[in-house]
Amino acid sequence: MTDFVSAEWVSSRGDDLRVVDVRDAWEYDGLGHLPSAVNVPFDSFRADEHGAESDAGEGMPPDEDDWAKLLSEAGITPESDIVAYDDHHGVFAARFLVTAELFGHDPDRLHLLDGDFSSWQLERETTSETPTVEPTNYEVTRPDSTPLVGPDAVADAADDPDAVLVDTREDEEYDAGHIPGAVLLDWRDLVDDETRGLLPQDEARSVLERAGIVPDKRIVLYCNTARRISHTYVVLRHLGFEQVDFYEGSLTEWEAQGRPLETN
Ligand SMILES: O=S(=O)([O-])[S-]
Numbered sequence: 001m002t003d004f005v006s007a008e009w010v011s012s013r014g015d016d017l018r019v020v021d022v023r024d025a026w027e028y029d030g031l032g033h034l035p036s037a038v039n040v041p042f043d044s045f046r047a048d049e050h051g052a053e054s055d056a057g058e059g060m061p062p063d064e065d066d067w068a069k070l071l072s073e074a075g076i077t078p079e080s081d082i083v084a085y086d087d088h089h090g091v092f093a094a095r096f097l098v099t100a101e102l103f104g105h106d107p108d109r110l111h112l113l114d115g116d117f118s119s120w121q122l123e124r125e126t127t128s129e130t131p132t133v134e135p136t137n138y139e140v141t142r143p144d145s146t147p148l149v150g151p152d153a154v155a156d157a158a159d160d161p162d163a164v165l166v167d168t169r170e171d172e173e174y175d176a177g178h179i180p181g182a183v184l185l186d187w188r189d190l191v192d193d194e195t196r197g198l199l200p201q202d203e204a205r206s207v208l209e210r211a212g213i214v215p216d217k218r219i220v221l222y223c224n225t226a227r228r229i230s231h232t233y234v235v236l237r238h239l240g241f242e243q244v245d246f247y248e249g250s251l252t253e254w255e256a257q258g259r260p261l262e263t264n
Pocket of ligand 1: 169224226
């Protein structure tokens with residue numbers, strides 16, 4: 001399953017690990033990047049607006065062909081181990097990894113750097129050399145099942161004693177309007193301000209437990225446009241949560257459909 005990996009782990013791996021930097025091109029080129037990292041900017045794998053309807057509701061992943069092209073140009077194959085990073089505590093990189101999972105990349109081959117570019121460069125080498133990449137012919141194989149759920153399943157989760165519906169936005173946003181029955185867990189509460197990575201696991205589990213988010217429940221995640229839930233999704237999978245549902249349409253779709261909101 002998609003997991004967090006340390007800087008040591010990344011440094012110790014050979015050329016078989018594809019390192020993906022999802023920052024903007026100016027940051028990658030101008031500020032330097034991790035050795036051997038390729039640049040796949042966040043904007044390149046995110047549709048501008050919610051796209052075609054699917055069974056799981058509207059979302060913002062790219063077209064399948066565009067995704068395959070991006071990965072091909074990055075020298076990635078379906079067998080590649082990938083580690084992704086950004087400079088925002090991993091939230092943009094997590095979106096890359098979730099997109100890869102939704103398009104069928106083996107989740108066991110998907111890793112999020114624990115920390116980000118800022119924390120890496122405090123202790124480790126960076127480079128401004130762009131690696132030579134051998135393009136591949138990446139082919140998407142859609143998985144048999146995905147964690148995606150649509151709005152009806154989200155509405156049902158609120159009434160299901162075995163499920164916890166989780167809003168991963170900030171408390172002001174939650175207070176202004178959230179899906180009825182949702183608990184609040186700001187995704188940043190799982191981030192260690194000092195390391196810019198995941199809190200130590202016992203602390204992360206306590207934060208989650210305080211919000212009622214425990215492994216024997218089905219967890220259903222939403223935010224505004226499925227960026228912040230990507231980070232929480234990776235955290236929960238890393239911590240061994242087995243049932244984590246991902247509402248790709250999130251509040252953008254929920255509100256567009258005129259569904260109810262609760263305020264505090
Ligand atoms: O992170 S977000 O999708 O809520 S803007």
